[in-house]
Amino acid sequence: MDTLPSLVLRSVTLPSGRVADITLDGGRVAHVGARRMSADHLDCTGLLVLPAAIDMHVHMRGGVQSAKEDWKSGSMSALAGGVTVVVDQPNTIPPITTPEYLHDRVRDALKNSYCSFAVNSGVTPETPLESMWQAGAMAFGETFFAPSSFGDAISDAALRPALERIHALDALATIHAEIIDDGEDTDLVLHDQVRSPEGELRAVKTVSRLNATGCRLHFCHLSTKRSIDAASGSVEVTPHHLFLSLEDFDKKDPFGKVNPPLRTEKERKQIWGKWERIDVIASDHAPHTREEKAQDFSNAPSGICGLETMVPLLLGRVTDGKISLQSVIEKTSYKPAEILGLPRAGFSAGDRADFALYRKIPTPITSEMLHSKCCWTPFEGHMALFPKIVIQGGKVVYQEGDFFKEDPIWFSGKGFRKTH
Numbered sequence: 001m002d003t004l005p006s007l008v009l010r011s012v013t014l015p016s017g018r019v020a021d022i023t024l025d026g027g028r029v030a031h032v033g034a035r036r037m038s039a040d041h042l043d044c045t046g047l048l049v050l051p052a053a054i055d056m057h058v059h060m061r062g063g064v065q066s067a068k069e070d071w072k073s074g075s076m077s078a079l080a081g082g083v084t085v086v087v088d089q090p091n092t093i094p095p096i097t098t099p100e101y102l103h104d105r106v107r108d109a110l111k112n113s114y115c116s117f118a119v120n121s122g123v124t125p126e127t128p129l130e131s132m133w134q135a136g137a138m139a140f141g142e143t144f145f146a147p148s149s150f151g152d153a154i155s156d157a158a159l160r161p162a163l164e165r166i167h168a169l170d171a172l173a174t175i176h177a178e179i180i181d182d183g184e185d186t187d188l189v190l191h192d193q194v195r196s197p198e199g200e201l202r203a204v205k206t207v208s209r210l211n212a213t214g215c216r217l218h219f220c221h222l223s224t225k226r227s228i229d230a231a232s233g234s235v236e237v238t239p240h241h242l243f244l245s246l247e248d249f250d251k252k253d254p255f256g257k258v259n260p261p262l263r264t265e266k267e268r269k270q271i272w273g274k275w276e277r278i279d280v281i282a283s284d285h286a287p288h289t290r291e292e293k294a295q296d297f298s299n300a301p302s303g304i305c306g307l308e309t310m311v312p313l314l315l316g317r318v319t320d321g322k323i324s325l326q327s328v329i330e331k332t333s334y335k336p337a338e339i340l341g342l343p344r345a346g347f348s349a350g351d352r353a354d355f356a357l358y359r360k361i362p363t364p365i366t367s368e369m370l371h372s373k374c375c376w377t378p379f380e381g382h383m384a385l386f387p388k389i390v391i392q393g394g395k396v397v398y399q400e401g402d403f404f405k406e407d408p409i410w411f412s413g414k415g416f417r418k419t420h
Contacts, residue, residue, distance in 0.1 A: 005030055006394050008041040009355065012049045014347055015326050022049075024353040024394035032347055042389065042396075044357060050329055051345035052084035052354035052390060053311050054336035057142070057174075057220055057236060057282035059303070060088045062108060069287040069373050071112035074307065075408070077285075077371040078115045079398040081308035082356030082387045085342065085411065086115060089142045090122035097122040099135035106136065106410055114397060116409040118340065120174065123166075125158045133169045136412035138340060140166050141174035142220050145203045146195070146259075160210045167215035169415055172339065174218040177203035177227070178260055186298050187251040192261040197224040200260055208232040218339060221284045223260040225270040234279040234339055239313050240304045241271060242281075244378055254300030255293050255378060258286070275323060280339065281331045283310045287374035305374045309365055312384030316362050319385065342411055353394035356387040 005025035012022050014032075023031040055078065061069035078086050088105065090096035096105055102119060109117050121127065121137035129140065143162070144153050154162065166173045179199035184190050204219060204227050211217060217233030223241045240258060245265040249256035256262055263271075271278075286303030293300050314328045337344040345354040362383040367376050369386075390398035395406050 004037055004039045006039050007391070007396075008036060009049060010035065010041050010043050011045045013044075015329065022347065024391070027393040028353050029347070029349055029351045031349060042357070046360065047388065048315070048325070048358040048360060048385070050082065050311075050325075050356050050358065051333040051347070051351070052356045052392065053082050053332040054085040054087070054340070054342065055083045055283050055285065055307055055310060056087040056280060056336045056340060058086045058088055058285040058307055059091070059287070060086065060109075060285075061287060062092070064093050067373065068289055068292075071109050072114065073371060073373045074285070074287075075112075075114040075117075076403055077308040079390050079392070079403065080371050080386070082311040082358070082390060083307060084115050084345070084354040084356075084390065084392045084397075085117065086307070087118045087120060087138055087340065090120050091142065091144070095122045095124075096120070096137075097124055097127040097132075099128070099131050102132060102135045102137060110408065110410060113408045114403055114405055115392065116411060118342075118411040118413070123154060123162050123173070124152070125154070125162075129162065129165045130169065133171055133413060133415035134417045136410070136416040138411065138413045139172040139174055139218070141218075142176045143173055144176045145207055146176065146178035146180050146199075156206065156210060159207070160212065163211050163215040164213045167213045171413065171415065172216050172218055174220055175207050176220050176259075177207055177222070179203045179206075188246055188249055188253065188256050188262065189251050191257060192246060192263060195259060195261050197226065197263065197267065200224055200227045201230055204230045218280075221260060221282070223263055223271070224267055225274055228271070228274045228277055234335075235277060236280040236282050237271060237278045238282065238284045239306050239310050240284075240378065241268065243313055243382065244268070252297055254295060254297045255376065257293075257297065257300055257302050258284075258304045259302040275327070278331060279335050281310065281314065282336070283307045287372050289374055290376045293376070304378055305372045305376070306379070308370050308372065309377060309379050309382075309384060311356070312365070312386045313379060313382060315358060315385035316383045319360065319362055340411075341414055353391065355391045357389040357391075358385045358387050360385065
């Protein structure tokens with residue numbers, strides 16, 4: 001006797017406006033259309049049903065940095081924000097620059113993560129890029145063209161051959177594009193000047209010039225209109241550059257310190273004006289504890305936690321009529337999957353059965369409601385839509401504050417060679 005499909009999402013309003021049932025089985029969408037029998041079902045009447053998001057830029061910490069975040073807390077934060085796949089960046093301690101460190105990172109995530117994941121390789125002159133590709137790295141970078149927290153800059157002379165080698169692998173290079181000018185860096189205004197919009201633009205142009213072989217590029221967290229216009233690859237923008245500006249903080253407030261910096265209100269509005277050019281919204285989730293961030297500005301680490309609030313903030317703009325729901329789906333789910341070569345979550349048979357079900361009533365963000373270990377958010381009071389239920393691989397993994405651990409998927413890069 002055939003077994004019943006595992007779950008049916010009933011009365012789903014698709015982006016087209018059509019109402020249909022979505023049958024999930026074996027971790028995939030099995031059918032979209034008329035109701036079918038199933039082992040379980042969820043009534044989606046009155047809910048926004050979205051393909052779950054992919055956050056292709058997170059720093060999950062762990063190890064000696066576990067007080068800031070670890071795979072358990074970070075992945076719970078992801079699920080509570082409608083994200084079922086995260087891509088971890090390699091500027092960990094130690095950095096992910098050897099196959100052994102990559103394997104250790106994957107083992108840690110397989111044991112402790114609640115969501116699925118991929119892990120990127122660092123890029124240094126000493127990194128065995130070909131071996132990292134074979135070990136399962138999803139992409140190369142965040143490659144630091146300027147130093148940032150726990151990330152050393154790569155020189156022009158080292159970046160050119162690295163891009164050639166990455167291109168030969170048919171892999172993706174992700175770029176942190178900044179040039180740091182001389183000057184004091186003792187408040188948010190000076191931080192914006194030292195890591196200036198002009199410096200970011202110069203970095204974008206320089207990286208493009210050094211990319212002589214045409215390696216596939218992804219520019220991380222671009223923070224200005226001019227940089228977005230100049231980018232020669234896919235463009236990523238963060239929620240903090242979309243929703244926050246210098247004017248939102250006292251200039252001595254280290255909780256607004258991030259690389260690249262928050263820009264002026266004028267620049268923030270201009271970024272929204274490039275909404276159609278932006279390929280991906282990613283959080284650059286970079287948690288630091290409240291105690292670390294409360295230090296003197298010069299000593300406070302750069303970084304903002306934003307994994308759990310990323311999609312909810314965007315859906316707040318959807319309810320305001322400022323952006324379309326379809327564009328949010330494209331920039332948080334479909335396009336990241338396309339860039340990374342991951343199976344897409346969606347509304348067609350064969351799609352990955354990852355969904356987030358949202359209430360349509362916005363609520364204010366508070367630090368107390370979030371699951372990151374860092375215990376603070378710069379988005380306090382912003383209106384957002386949080387998911388009621390999150391489904392991963394056809395199974396409920398989050399429901400109204402409760403988490404259910406299933407086996408996460410490690411999405412290895414396409415160069416992966418299993419050795420045992």
